[in-house]
Amino acid sequence: xxxxxxxxxxxxTPVFGIERSREQQLNSRALEQFLxxxxxxxxxxxxxxxxxxxxxxxxxxxxxMKLVQSYGSRAEDEWRPLxxxxxxxxxxxxxxxxTVRGRFMAWLPTRDEENDEEIDLVAQAPSPELTPARRxxxxxxxxxxxxxxxxxxPRQQQAFLLRSLEGLDVxxxxxxxxxxxxxxKTHYFRALASLRxxxxxxx
Amino acid sequence: xxxxxxxxxxxxxxxxxVLEESTARLDGRTLSRLTQARxxxxxxxxxxxxxxxxxxxxxxxxxxxxxxxxxxSGQGTESGSEPALSxxxxxxxxxxxxxxxFVDEGEDLEFYExxxxxxxx
Numbered sequence: 031x032x033x034x035x036x037x038x039x040x041x042x043t044p045v046f047g048i049e050r051s052r053e054q055q056l057n058s059r060a061l062e063q064f065l066x067x068x069x070x071x072x073x074x075x076x077x078x079x080x081x082x083x084x085x086x087x088x089x090x091x092x093x094x095m096k097l098v099q100s101y102g103s104r105a106e107d108e109w110r111p112l113x114x115x116x117x118x119x120x121x122x123x124x125x126x127x128x129t130v131r132g133r134f135m136a137w138l139p140t141r142d143e144e145n146d147e148e149i150d151l152v153a154q155a156p157s158p159e160l161t162p163a164r165r166x167x168x169x170x171x172x173x174x175x176x177x178x179x180x181x182x183x184p185r186q187q188q189a190f191l192l193r194s195l196e197g198l199d200v201x202x203x204x205x206x207x208x209x210x211x212x213x214x215k216t217h218y219f220r221a222l223a224s225l226r227x228x229x230x231x232x233x
Numbered sequence: 234x235x236x237x238x239x240x241x242x243x244x245x246x247x248x249x250x251v252l253e254e255s256t257a258r259l260d261g262r263t264l265s266r267l268t269q270a271r272x273x274x275x276x277x278x279x280x281x282x283x284x285x286x287x288x289x290x291x292x293x294x295x296x297x298x299x300x301x302x303x304x305x306s307g308q309g310t311e312s313g314s315e316p317a318l319s320x321x322x323x324x325x326x327x328x329x330x331x332x333x334x335f336v337d338e339g340e341d342l343e344f345y346e347x348x349x350x351x352x353x354x
Contacts, residue, residue, distance in 0.1 A: 070257075
């Protein structure tokens with residue numbers, strides 16, 4: 031009987047028991063909710079950093095994979111800065127790769143990639159909530175801001191987007207960028223100054 | 234500036250509003266690919282399931298072994314079980330001495346009678 035009790039105790043441990051599977055399900059659900067909550071803004075950050083949708087999607091997918099694979103068991107409040115740190119590293123790697131590739135491709139004949147792209151009817155469909163005037167105003171504002179942000183130096187761009195778009199505070203941004211809070215403040219301040227100079231106080 | 238940027242200047246508020254609008258306008262193809270990327274990432278959590286199935290093999294073997302030990306050690310000790318068939322050595326010898334048909338021809342019956350007497354004394 032004692033042996034049976036001992037056996038039951040062993041199989042009730044989180045390693046073998048139902049608790050572990052339930053824990054994993056909850057973790058998986060929490061990870062999914064987290065990824066849903068960040069994926070669009072993460073894509074926008076990657077898109078502005080890489081100026082290419084496919085590369086941006088690759089960077090976001092890589093960051094998702096890495097987070098789930100390596101940090102999924104970490105505390106949930108650590109996921110956001112970790113995810114953006116992974117994403118920032120991935121964006122930087124792709125930027126470097128592109129620079130190197132650009133050096134080799136510069137003297138090779140290139141094809142016009144824009145003409146090869148398929149027309150996305152869904153992307154071109156007008157949003158039903160906006161009046162044409164408001165839509166035009168937003169289109170212009172988005173175009174102006176995104177062009178200006180895309181031309182910021184990478185660290186300034188990162189600080190600006192993590193703070194403004196993702197809403198991270200200085201500490202979280204520092205953790206995501208792998209630098210001090212003082213550096214974040216400097217990068218963010220310079221980014222704002224540069225954007226203001228280009229776009230006006232209220233664009 | 235150390236807190237969240239919601240309490241920033243008009244410029245920061247406007248920039249945030251514009252960026253959020255831009256994010257909300259992502260096209261269907263991009264949203265679909267983001268969903269696929271998310272599913273691929275979460276799919277990694279499902280892959281070890283096969284390994285987890287294998288992890289049950291040693292657990293099952295341990296359970297089977299424990300059950301065998303329990304059954305073996307409990308044999309003959311439970312009140313409801315059949316009585317043991319083995320007899321004491323004296324009873325064995327008496328049986329042999331009293332039942333010469335069990336003894337092969339040529340065996341010394343007197344020896345068994347003597348041995349039974351020795352065990353009883």
